[in-house]
Amino acid sequence: MTREITEKVDLNQLSTEALKERLLETVEGRDAEPLNQKVLFYKQELEPLFTELSRRNPFPQAEDQLPLMPGVWLMVWSTIPYQDIFQDEFTTSPIKFS
Numbered sequence: 001m002t003r004e005i006t007e008k009v010d011l012n013q014l015s016t017e018a019l020k021e022r023l024l025e026t027v028e029g030r031d032a033e034p035l036n037q038k039v040l041f042y043k044q045e046l047e048p049l050f051t052e053l054s055r056r057n058p059f060p061q062a063e064d065q066l067p068l069m070p071g072v073w074l075m076v077w078s079t080i081p082y083q084d085i086f087q088d089e090f091t092t093s094p095i096k097f098s
Helices: 016-027 035-056 062-068
Strands: none
Touching: 016 035
């Protein structure tokens, strides 16, 4: 059962916090679905939310976000099933140690 939230509400009218809450509510309890349903769900429901949140991001470049993050963050290889969806937008590289 897909809850079609993006067609009913103009995402431009919602606050950023409301978008984040909507995102969390939308994905709750969907872990057990097959991968093909998750991909379809991403394309139909989550992509518009991610696009709107990305548009509002005051630091669109990941490098600009580093001073905001406490501690040390290292890029690691992803095992997340959604990585294939973003293959054109992101690149991954192995961690290099001196």
